[in-house]
Amino acid sequence: MEKNTDGNHQERTAHGGETIIEVRNLTKKFGHKLVLDNINLSIEKGKTTVIIGPSGCGKTVLIKHFIVLQRPSEGEVYFKGRRVDNLSERELNEVRTQFGYLFQEGALFDSMTIAENIMFPIRQHMKIRDWREVDEVVKMKLAMVGLDGFQNYFPARLSGGQRKRAALARAIALNPEVLLYDEPTTGLDPIRSDIINELVLKLERELGVTTVVVTHDMKSAYKVANRIIMLHNGKVVADGNADHIRNHPHPVVQQFINGQVGEDDLAVLRMSGSAGSSQFLPRDFQ
Amino acid sequence: MIAALGAKAIQDVVNAGQFGRFAWRSTVTSIRGCTRKSTYPLIWTQMFLIGVHSVPVIMITGAFVGMTLAVQAYDQLAGMGLEEHLGVLINISVVKELGPVLAAVMLAGRIGGALTAELGTMNVTEQIDAVRSMGTDPVRHLVAPRLLACLLLTPVLTIFADMMGVVGGALVSFLQFGINSRAYWMFSASAVAMWDVSIGIIKAFFFGGAIAVISCYKGFNCREGAHGVGEACTEAFVASFISILALDFALAVIFKSIYEIFWPVKSIVS
Ligand SMILES: Nc1ncnc2c1ncn2[C@@H]1O[C@H](COP(=O)(O)OP(=O)(O)O)[C@@H](O)[C@H]1O
Ligand SMILES: [Mg+2]
Numbered sequence: 001m002e003k004n005t006d007g008n009h010q011e012r013t014a015h016g017g018e019t020i021i022e023v024r025n026l027t028k029k030f031g032h033k034l035v036l037d038n039i040n041l042s043i044e045k046g047k048t049t050v051i052i053g054p055s056g057c058g059k060t061v062l063i064k065h066f067i068v069l070q071r072p073s074e075g076e077v078y079f080k081g082r083r084v085d086n087l088s089e090r091e092l093n094e095v096r097t098q099f100g101y102l103f104q105e106g107a108l109f110d111s112m113t114i115a116e117n118i119m120f121p122i123r124q125h126m127k128i129r130d131w132r133e134v135d136e137v138v139k140m141k142l143a144m145v146g147l148d149g150f151q152n153y154f155p156a157r158l159s160g161g162q163r164k165r166a167a168l169a170r171a172i173a174l175n176p177e178v179l180l181y182d183e184p185t186t187g188l189d190p191i192r193s194d195i196i197n198e199l200v201l202k203l204e205r206e207l208g209v210t211t212v213v214v215t216h217d218m219k220s221a222y223k224v225a226n227r228i229i230m231l232h233n234g235k236v237v238a239d240g241n242a243d244h245i246r247n248h249p250h251p252v253v254q255q256f257i258n259g260q261v262g263e264d265d266l267a268v269l270r271m272s273g274s275a276g277s278s279q280f281l282p283r284d285f286q
Numbered sequence: 287m288i289a290a291l292g293a294k295a296i297q298d299v300v301n302a303g304q305f306g307r308f309a310w311r312s313t314v315t316s317i318r319g320c321t322r323k324s325t326y327p328l329i330w331t332q333m334f335l336i337g338v339h340s341v342p343v344i345m346i347t348g349a350f351v352g353m354t355l356a357v358q359a360y361d362q363l364a365g366m367g368l369e370e371h372l373g374v375l376i377n378i379s380v381v382k383e384l385g386p387v388l389a390a391v392m393l394a395g396r397i398g399g400a401l402t403a404e405l406g407t408m409n410v411t412e413q414i415d416a417v418r419s420m421g422t423d424p425v426r427h428l429v430a431p432r433l434l435a436c437l438l439l440t441p442v443l444t445i446f447a448d449m450m451g452v453v454g455g456a457l458v459s460f461l462q463f464g465i466n467s468r469a470y471w472m473f474s475a476s477a478v479a480m481w482d483v484s485i486g487i488i489k490a491f492f493f494g495g496a497i498a499v500i501s502c503y504k505g506f507n508c509r510e511g512a513h514g515v516g517e518a519c520t521e522a523f524v525a526s527f528i529s530i531l532a533l534d535f536a537l538a539v540i541f542k543s544i545y546e547i548f549w550p551v552k553s554i555v556s
Contacts, residue, residue, distance in 0.1 A: 069415050093421040107416040109408075121420040123324075124427075174420070 017044035019081075020178060020210050021066050026075035028061055035061050037234035038075070043178075048204055048211040050221045053231035054256065059214040060104065062231065063180050066212070067099045068092050097125055100171030100209075104182040106163040108155040114166050115151035118142065121173045141169040144206075145199060161192035165199065172203065179203065181213040185220045197223045218257050230256065308506070309499045312429045316437075319430040328427070332435035336397045340443055347392050348447030351384045352376055352454030360463050370466060372459050373474035378482060380451035386486045387534055389447040390493035393440060394526035398501040401432055402522040405505025406515040414506065424506075433498040440494025441487045448486065485541050492537060496529045 021043040028036040035058040043049050043066075051059050064070040065077055068084055077085040084095055108117050118138045128134055142148045145165040155163055164184060171179060181200065185193035197220050204211050204224075215221055221228055221242075228245045230238040230253055238245055238253045245257065255262050261269075319325040355376045363369050405428060408414050417424040459465045501522045508518035 064415070067419055069418055089418075089423060093423065096419055096421040099419065101416070101419040103412045103416055103419075105411060107412040109413055109416070110411075121422075124420065124422045170420075 017047060019043065020045040020079070021212075022078040023062075023065060023072075024076045024078070026062075026065060026077065027073050028058070028065070028070065029073045034234055036065075039234075039236060041229070041236065043210065043212060044227070045210050046208060047226040048200070048213065048224050050213045050215060050225035050228045051231060052214075052216060052218070052221055052228060052256065055216060057231050058234055059231055060182055063101075063182060063212060063214055066178075066180060067096050067101060069101075097121070097174050098177045100168075100174070100176035100179045102164065102168050102171050102179070102181045102184055104186065106155070106167035108163060108167050108170070110155050113152050113154055114142070114147070114158070114169075117155070117166065118170045118173050121170065125174060137173070141173055142166075144172065144203070145169045146195075161188050161195065164188070164196065168199065168203075172207065175207070176209060178210045178212070179207075181211070181215075183215055183217075184213065185215060185217045193217065193220060194223075196220075200224045216256075218259075232256075304507075305503055308425075308503050311425055312433055312499055312502065313495075315423070315425045316430040316433045319426060319434060325426075325431055325434070328431035329434045329438075332431045333439055335400075336393075336435050337439050337443070340393060340396055340439075341446060343392055343396060344389050344443045344447050345450045347388050348380070348385060348450030349454035351388055351447075352380055352451035352456075353458045355379055355384070355451075356455045356458035356463070360459070364463075369463065370469040371473050372463070372465060373456065373470040374477040376455035376459070377452055377474045377478050380455065381448050381478060381486045382482050383486075383534075385448040385451050386444050386489040386493060387530060389444045390440065390490065390497065390530045391527060393436075393443065393494070394497050394501075394523055394530065397436065398497050398522050398526050399519050401498065401501040402505045402508070402519045403515055405502055406508035406518045409506055409508050410510055410515060429498075429502045429506075432502060433495065436494040436498035437491060438494075440497070441490040444487060444490035448483070481545070485537075488541075489534060489537050492533050493530050496533060497526045500526045500529060 019042040023039055023041045026036055026039040026041075027034070039062070051062065053059050061070055065072060065085070066079075068077060068087070072085050075085075076083055079095060079098075084092065087095065108114070109120065112120070115135075115138050118141055119134055122128070122134060122137065138151065139148055142150065145168050147162060147165050147169065150158065150162070150166065155166065158166060168184075184196045184200065188196065200211060200213060201224055203209060211224070213220070213224060225242055227239070227241055229236055230245065230248075232252050237250055238248045240248075245253065248254065252262065254260075319329075356372060359372060359375050360369060363372055363375065405414070408428070414424050414428070417427055456467070456470065459470060460467050504518045504522035504525070508514050
């Protein structure tokens, strides 16, 4: 019933664009642990949305809900106006081919070469008539991320940045409409981070994809974002363009973007330091 | 205290339900996989990985089982002057019980551990999520080929173990105890029927299935970190081992009742 009433009307968001992904009242718990707390969010088509927040605040869990790699504890997820969070895995497989997902550590299959990794989604979803054609596609995708020539390398032989780019080539193998990046610059030096930022922008420009980037790297966020959303304690605390975030009055936002420790965290550190609870006392050995 | 116990019980029931669903889905997907050409190369790879490296270990296991049985049983039979029946005892035990069970236990350690470690690592490094994110069912792509390979290979490897058990038992009987080989084989042949061999092989089929499903399940549900993978491997082995023994018992009961139903028919016919 609900599916029909909600089906196929594509709303305009407050920002005036067309919504492609939407979550409503999304709550996610692992056991008793509340990770996402009643989140409402619309992602605009063709734009780059960046989700920021401290480590462990639930950014990865949130974007995994977008392609229903995680199912909500409560709430709904919509893709192009169609409710997807209650679909079966089999129905989801078709939906997921419209997404490209770059995992935090790349998640390349380490038993396969780079070329085989990129062929994987192609072999799963397309009728292959001519293998030379597939080789051409692989070459093209690798060239887009600047890795042509690495076809026969195994992932273990690549550096961290190269692995992420190879994983990105795999994510765009099926020409997705939406690209989800999970911390694409984490663990890379500033130059290689910037290469990734440029790639994000380039792919958005050349493929016209909708982009969602999860990061805690503000430099990267400012560079690629049309819109920045900050997540804290499972809730959205700030939502707007780069200037809006820079001048946001909320102290948590200011602390995060300036890389400062909050008063609460400092208090915890001071307490544990002076009370000596981190040291062994004689009674610990009795 | 009671609440904690209750919570644990509920968790166990939930886990059992999850495992049941996983086993069911794996079985259905594997049956479908048989008809799909694209799974054949995957099965082939797994069979190669599982099979080739397991053959020597399995053969050694089988040979020692046969040899040990000969040594243990000889004194008792010789005391009654029945030493020429030694072959009956050895070969029945090997073919029906010890061959399949010990081969399966060996495989639970060898391939079960490898499957759990491989899939567990894939899970921890998000490779299983990656398979799903590209619109492919990980059960179809990862579990079905492994399950089918185990189902096909465990019986074959059991036959190897059986053969080596029979050979090992015979060698010890002839060389160490000087039993007349003609009498040994004659008594064996009259006592060991096709039925006994088939039971062993059917058992092996079930053991192989149990090992594969349990190992894959533990790999898929493994907790984060290297520690989690190690833990999953241990749990997979213990669970496979217990399932093998439990299945062995259950199948023994089932086969016995089948045998009793058909035995009168057979004696009328012959
Ligand atoms: N499968 C899971 N089971 C239990 N807890 C999880 C699981 N996945 C994530 N969490 C927890 O959810 C929280 C948010 O994780 P995550 O989204 O990975 O954070 P991040 O913002 O760094 O990406 C963490 O505290 C993590 O421990
Ligand atoms: Mg994360």
